[in-house]
Amino acid sequence: MESAVCVTMLPQEFVLRRRADIVDALCISGSSEYLESVLDILLSQEQLTWEDYHNVLVPGRPLHANARQLLDIVFSKGVEPCVDLMTALKQVLTESTYARGIEDINEERATASTHTLMTQRARLVHELPNSLDELLNILVASGHFAAADYEMVKRPIRTPSQQVRTLLNQVQGKGESAAEVVLQYAEQHQTCNSLLNKSEQNFPKEFNRYKKKLSSSVLAQSSFVGMYGGGSVMRLDDIYTEGQLELPQDFSLSSSVHLTLEDIVGEVGTVNTEADTVLVSGDAGSGKSTLFQRMHLLWARGEAFQNFLLLFPFSCRMLNSEQRELSVIDLLFHHCCWPDRDKDEIFQFILDNPHLVIFTFDGLDELKDTFSDEQRLCCPSQCAPVSILLFNLLQGCLMKGVRKIVSSRPQAVTPALKKHLRKEVILKGFSPSDIDSFVRKHHNDPTVAFKVLQSLKTNKALLGLCHSPVLCWIVSQCHKELLDNCEESPKSITHAFLMILQHFFQRQSPASRTDGLSWMQQHHQTVLHLGQLAFEGINSSIFVFSQAELSKCGVTELDVESGFLIQSKGMSSNQIKTFEFLHVTMQCFFAAAFIVLSTNIEHCTIPRLYKTHDTKMGPLGSTCFHACLSSSSQQQQLLDDRETIETKQQNIQITAMFLCGLLSQKHQCLWLQCCVSGNVEKRTKQVAKCLSKALQKHFKSIPQPVQGEKKSMHAMPDFVWLIKCIYEMQDISVAKEAMSKMDVQHLKLTYCNIGPVECTALGYVLQHLKNPVGLQLDYNSAGDVGVEQLLPCLHMCQSLYLRNNNISDEGICKVITKGILCENFQKIALFNNKLTDKCMKNFSELLKNKQNFLALRVGNNNISAVGAKQLAEGLKLNHSLQHLGLWGNKIGDTGAKALAYALENSSSLVWLSLVGNDVGSSGAFALASVIRNCSSLQELWLSDNCITRPGVESLTQALQHNIRVKSVWLKKQSPQQDG
Numbered sequence: 001m002e003s004a005v006c007v008t009m010l011p012q013e014f015v016l017r018r019r020a021d022i023v024d025a026l027c028i029s030g031s032s033e034y035l036e037s038v039l040d041i042l043l044s045q046e047q048l049t050w051e052d053y054h055n056v057l058v059p060g061r062p063l064h065a066n067a068r069q070l071l072d073i074v075f076s077k078g079v080e081p082c083v084d085l086m087t088a089l090k091q092v093l094t095e096s097t098y099a100r101g102i103e104d105i106n107e108e109r110a111t112a113s114t115h116t117l118m119t120q121r122a123r124l125v126h127e128l129p130n131s132l133d134e135l136l137n138i139l140v141a142s143g144h145f146a147a148a149d150y151e152m153v154k155r156p157i158r159t160p161s162q163q164v165r166t167l168l169n170q171v172q173g174k175g176e177s178a179a180e181v182v183l184q185y186a187e188q189h190q191t192c193n194s195l196l197n198k199s200e201q202n203f204p205k206e207f208n209r210y211k212k213k214l215s216s217s218v219l220a221q222s223s224f225v226g227m228y229g230g231g232s233v234m235r236l237d238d239i240y241t242e243g244q245l246e247l248p249q250d251f252s253l254s255s256s257v258h259l260t261l262e263d264i265v266g267e268v269g270t271v272n273t274e275a276d277t278v279l280v281s282g283d284a285g286s287g288k289s290t291l292f293q294r295m296h297l298l299w300a301r302g303e304a305f306q307n308f309l310l311l312f313p314f315s316c317r318m319l320n321s322e323q324r325e326l327s328v329i330d331l332l333f334h335h336c337c338w339p340d341r342d343k344d345e346i347f348q349f350i351l352d353n354p355h356l357v358i359f360t361f362d363g364l365d366e367l368k369d370t371f372s373d374e375q376r377l378c379c380p381s382q383c384a385p386v387s388i389l390l391f392n393l394l395q396g397c398l399m400k401g402v403r404k405i406v407s408s409r410p411q412a413v414t415p416a417l418k419k420h421l422r423k424e425v426i427l428k429g430f431s432p433s434d435i436d437s438f439v440r441k442h443h444n445d446p447t448v449a450f451k452v453l454q455s456l457k458t459n460k461a462l463l464g465l466c467h468s469p470v471l472c473w474i475v476s477q478c479h480k481e482l483l484d485n486c487e488e489s490p491k492s493i494t495h496a497f498l499m500i501l502q503h504f505f506q507r508q509s510p511a512s513r514t515d516g517l518s519w520m521q522q523h524h525q526t527v528l529h530l531g532q533l534a535f536e537g538i539n540s541s542i543f544v545f546s547q548a549e550l551s552k553c554g555v556t557e558l559d560v561e562s563g564f565l566i567q568s569k570g571m572s573s574n575q576i577k578t579f580e581f582l583h584v585t586m587q588c589f590f591a592a593a594f595i596v597l598s599t600n601i602e603h604c605t606i607p608r609l610y611k612t613h614d615t616k617m618g619p620l621g622s623t624c625f626h627a628c629l630s631s632s633s634q635q636q637q638l639l640d641d642r643e644t645i646e647t648k649q650q651n652i653q654i655t656a657m658f659l660c661g662l663l664s665q666k667h668q669c670l671w672l673q674c675c676v677s678g679n680v681e682k683r684t685k686q687v688a689k690c691l692s693k694a695l696q697k698h699f700k701s702i703p704q705p706v707q708g709e710k711k712s713m714h715a716m717p718d719f720v721w722l723i724k725c726i727y728e729m730q731d732i733s734v735a736k737e738a739m740s741k742m743d744v745q746h747l748k749l750t751y752c753n754i755g756p757v758e759c760t761a762l763g764y765v766l767q768h769l770k771n772p773v774g775l776q777l778d779y780n781s782a783g784d785v786g787v788e789q790l791l792p793c794l795h796m797c798q799s800l801y802l803r804n805n806n807i808s809d810e811g812i813c814k815v816i817t818k819g820i821l822c823e824n825f826q827k828i829a830l831f832n833n834k835l836t837d838k839c840m841k842n843f844s845e846l847l848k849n850k851q852n853f854l855a856l857r858v859g860n861n862n863i864s865a866v867g868a869k870q871l872a873e874g875l876k877l878n879h880s881l882q883h884l885g886l887w888g889n890k891i892g893d894t895g896a897k898a899l900a901y902a903l904e905n906s907s908s909l910v911w912l913s914l915v916g917n918d919v920g921s922s923g924a925f926a927l928a929s930v931i932r933n934c935s936s937l938q939e940l941w942l943s944d945n946c947i948t949r950p951g952v953e954s955l956t957q958a959l960q961h962n963i964r965v966k967s968v969w970l971k972k973q974s975p976q977q978d979g
């Protein structure tokens with residue numbers, strides 16, 4: 001595009017002649033970023049009006065058409081706008097920085113603030129993305145923004161710059177005072193930045209040299225990902241896919257807020273402003289380490305987190321192997337980056353400016369010790385064991401003010417740690433569109449990517465697995481096996497891991513060199529050696545192995561070449577070569593394979609793997625698993641620290657789950673080829689028995705119901721793990737046996753981190769329940785893929801509670817279609833999902849066809865009058881529905897009238913909620929006839945609407961007519977919206 005801009009033609013002639021080039025250049029990135037930046041500039045120069053702006057940026061119109069419209073408008077305006085367009089193009093397409101001095105704002109403050117906001121637009125769009133959250137919070141706190149404005153700005157589909165533009169657009173509409181708030185904020189912000197820049201320029205030369213050294217080593221460490229097998233690496237840029245980063249669900253009642261990387265250090269979600277530590281929690285393989293790597297890379301390249309001058313990245317895995325006592329100075333300089341000169345001045349700078357420094361600690365769960373705040377350490381030059389140092393840093397006893405970001409699996413987050421958190425964000429893995437984007441990035445050939453995605457579409461259990469990034473990587477990596485294989489494609493985690501095992505081995509020795517042996521027969525020695533290493537590591541929380549440890553387990557160079565072990569990368573000055581498994585889950589998998597293959601494991605090993613540990617469920621039982629294999633000193637240490645064992649339990653549980661999968665009927669044949677068949681059989685029986693026992697123990701702990709209430713079980717996380725183990729085993733008799741013992745009427749699994757994989761397991765196991773239950777899955781992440789996986793057990797669900805589960809029309813329509821056929825299915829609650837009018841037809845069908853259906857709750861979705869009318873069609877023909885909840889939708893008067901008409905003669909409806917639905921008085925008149933005529937109605941909820949006096953009067957009169965109605969709620973009506 002450079003050549004298109006640098007010409008000696010007249011401006012208008014240039015715009016005309018180079019039209020195609022300009023349009024292409026503006027659209028080259030596929031996003032509207034360039035076009036919008038040019039618009040920002042032209043708006044701020046007043047060459048475009050608001051009307052022009054809206055004529056160009058027409059939502060839904062192709063980007064090229066928008067760009068052409070801009071050229072038409074500018075061309076028609078004459079020479080001067082064309083000159084400015086050329087300049088803007090030059091600026092946007094050749095430079096990324098654009099800033100104007102603070103003095104300009106002051107000069108223009110004399111004019112109206114909204115006008116200034118427009119003339120400063122380009123600068124604000126450039127400067128504000130990093131502090132958008134703070135500004136949004138200020139606007140909300142000052143009453144200029146409502147929650148809806150906040151959400152409109154933060155919609156995750158928008159890039160940070162687009163979010164700022166949306167904010168500016170919203171503010172324009174809010175008037176002078178809102179614009180003033182933004183300008184004041186921008187002014188302070190710029191002052192702050194210029195201070196930062198000024199102080200940077202004033203730093204001693206040595207500091208700048210150190211900063212450069214640190215960022216270049218962080219850059220070197222973070223540019224590549226090493227999981228792509230056998231030493232091959234991939235640039236993080238080429239594969240990184242934004243995962244789902246959210247605040248804990250109880251943080252806000254509205255549907256989950258999606259966060260960006262910058263939000264991790266931003267204000268959003270802060271619960272304790274005095275604390276320094278942000279926790280990023282997520283399950284095994286959800287992408288925490290990769291996210292940290294991305295943060296490091298963006299910082300080192302100067303693309304994000306630039307409010308921090310220094311970033312020190314630590315891996316708890318590497319810190320584990322630090323035997324010496326260290327001070328903070330040692331930790332920073334030895335473990336991260338050594339200052340070649342003036343060490344003390346540099347450290348003093350850090351002490352003096354903690355707010356400009358950030359420490360990251362990846363994998364707190366991998367640390368041998370569990371977080372404790374008992375041993376205090378406040379002096380940065382005092383030496384202590386690494387874990388003590390780390391715990392004091394996280395608490396802020398050491399290096400107060402330095403921002404610390406720590407990642408951990410949720411199981412290792414103790415209440416003691418939670419006390420010291422500034423906030424928590426949760427990494428939930430990939431959404432369906434993230435999976436799509438990851439697969440496309442992984443395969444250069446779009447045809448291959450397309451085929452992989454097609455095959456995922458036809459196998460929803462496999463698609464469910466791909467929500468976990470590590471499994472998405474495996475599935476995508478094994479595309480050949482997946483697409484060529486005439487055998488069934490994997491449905492279980494174990495099967496996916498076996499597929500990657502086969503994939504790596506076959507790459508090492510292609511089929512032509514197998515001498516007729518199966519791949520497992522050929523490589524079983526390697527599996528055994530790596531298995532032993534993995535097993536001993538899991539047993540004592542060791543994830544980094546020395547050459548000596550490899551030799552001790554008989555791991556040869558050929559074994560290493562298979563690609564499952566990679567050389568550890570760390571920033572330590574320690575130059576000794578160490579190895580780790582591609583991923584901890586891979587280590588768990590090999591550990592399980594070792595238990596199958598080994599001839600000399602202790603008898604107690606398997607039973608101890610399946611001990612449950614939920615605190616409410618009795619004594620801790622994992623110690624013997626360790627005791628069976630640990631050296632006596634390790635034994636003692638582990639026995640001493642019950643909490644440590646609990647937090648380390650997760651890898652043992654993953655190992656146990658893999659063991660179930662490896663011993664399943666489907667995969668047993670692999671082992672029978674290379675070990676004594678009696679052994680495999682014996683271990684399979686033992687595992688099945690242990691599983692059944694563990695579940696029984698769980699069921700026995702369920703308290704008896706209070707009289708008159710249903711027997712309810714609030715499942716502990718161990719329950720979900722045991723169910724997953726049964727699924728991996730793929731043995732219907734085990735599932736049946738387990739469920740025959742479950743005697744509850746209500747199964748509560750709220751906040752249990754249930755995603756599509758867990759739904760697959762629940763669907764598989766719960767279909768064998770003896771009696772129907774209420775299945776409560778509120779506040780999880782089932783999504784559309786997950787709810788579809790529940791279909792096999794839907795006939796055993798009397799009620800299904802799916803509040804806050806990210807479900808859209810696509811998923812719920814499948815549930816309802818099946819639900820119509822299930823006699824037992826009587827209630828559904830879907831508060832706070834993503835439903836629209838589109839699925840209301842299905843609910844209508846359900847009501848028409850199920851005359852025993854009792855409760856439908858679809859509050860806080862996106863249902864309008866159109867959906868309400870469709871629902872009304874079904875209601876007219878239904879004689880059983882007792883509870884109907886539509887709280888927080890937008891059905892308005894039209895919708896209320898349709899529902900009222902359908903319900904006025906109902907003899908079943910007991911409870912109706914239309915709270916917060918923009919219902920006015922004409923809707924209320926119609927609802928008055930429901931009060932009058934519906935013989936069964938007891939409660940009508942109409943708060944938060946816009947019903948005026950006549951509406952209220954008609955409801956009151958109707959109430960006098962029907963004394964059976966106990967209450968009509970009418971709090972908070974806003975009359976101005978009426979009509």
Ligand SMILES: Nc1ncnc2c1ncn2[C@@H]1O[C@H](COP(=O)(O)OP(=O)(O)OP(=O)(O)O)[C@@H](O)[C@H]1O
Nearest residue numbers: 227239240241284285286287288289290469470473
């Ligand atoms: N955002 C991402 N983009 C692309 N690939 C990813 C992403 N996140 C994870 N992956 C893939 O999944 C693998 C596992 O992810 P990662 O090691 O980051 O998970 P983790 O949450 O740290 O796991 P654990 O708790 O077991 O340590 C990565 O090596 C990479 O192949």
